[in-house]
Amino acid sequence: MIPLPKGRPTFCAVNLACLRWNFRQVRKKVGRKVKIISIVKANAYGHGAGRVARTLADAGSDGFGVATLEEGVELRGAGIRAPILILAGVYPDQLKETLRYRLTPVLYDLGTLERLESELRRRRASLGFHLKIDTGMGRIGLLASEIDGWLPKLARLKALKFDGLSSHFSHAESEEEEYTHSQLTTFTAVVERLRQAGLCPPLIHMALSAAVISLPSSYFKMVRPGLILYGIPPSPVMADSITLKPALSWKTRVLQLKRVPKGTSISYGRTFVTQRESLIATLPVGYADGYHRLLSNRGVALVRGRRAPVVGRVCMDLTMLDVTDIRGVKQGDEVVLLGKQGREGISADEMALWAETISYEVLTSISARVPRIHYSSKASTCLRRAQALS
Ligand SMILES: Cc1ncc(COP(=O)(O)O)c(C=O)c1O
Structure with missing residues (x-):
């Protein structure tokens, strides 16, 4: 029986067993060698971030992704010890909290990289970060086409530790796969250039839910599913490819x-x-x-x-x-x-x-x-x- 709230009877019931089930389906798809970072931003897609993250941590999630520093701090407060990636980055005036709560920002512009690098050096501190590459989402990220400009700047970073490289698909739930494949090709070329330059970071990731379902070649070292963990397919046409349980x-x-x-x-x-x-x-x-x-x-x-x-x-x-x-x-x-x-x-x-x-x-x-x-x-x-x- 679900314990009911007192007073106004409007509530959401979230079945943690469904979350565990959905997580296991993702694990089955990607295998043991690929890390899973569970996306729990926006209050775990409305499901309640703390409880959801603790449930997924127990189920074996290797880390968590949130949008903002505040969401990361909330997860630490809920007892989450695993790595937490701040997907929309942090602002230079949030550096103290970023370090204090051991949060890992995704960084995507040279100005912020330079400001954080010099502030970290002044504090004699270091901070791991993931770099975001714009391969065709047209949102945040260094342009893959401008790699000759930003690569040498990356090489000069000391206080900022280059731990991960990521990109984001714009249309992976679509049956027209051409654009998705072109994004993947662009990202793979960036990974290769970094490798040749001896700068390739340990964690490389691109796959959101739709790519977890339909594009194993985009798994790299880590995947970032959100919606499917909550039991909803990213598109109705994908519903038959994975058995999900809405939580x-x-x-x-x-x-x-x-x-x-x-x-x-x-x-x-x-x-x-x-x-x-x-x-x-x-x-x-x-x-x-x-x-x-x-x-x-x-x-x-x-x-x-x-x-x-x-x-x-x-x-x-x-x-x-x-x-x-x-x-x-x-x-x-x-x-x-x-x-x-x-x-x-x-x-x-x-x-x-x-x-x-x-x-x-x-x-x-x-x-x-x-x-x-x-x-x-x-x-x-x-x-x-x-x-x-x-
Ligand atoms: C950067 C990033 N990665 C992963 C995800 C997870 O996407 P999905 O819920 O489609 O799996 C999102 C969601 O918006 C995102 O912004």
């Missing part, structure tokens, strides 16, 4: 039930007017919880194992469902926003479609005021849920 369910309960006559308008803006006598259930969840306003008149939630449409606009703290066609609904009934109830399920991908976004945003948008409740259930229960959702 998170988002639940609430019916706050108020109201029978209203035909012609009653529901919520702000009168965007929904009942076409018949209707039974309307109000839920204690809204866009301030991360239940996207685009779900207004589009989303669906599960009540008594049936799908009930969201009617009217999603408000900041409240949302209405039309439960007229569902028998026996009572105040206090469980409502599943994401996850499974009976034979029905709503996946993060489905909710993302309604909200015109992607599963990543659905999960990371669930706000801090929604408690995360962690539990471990038997793998078989978990698997049934995953199958029902796929």
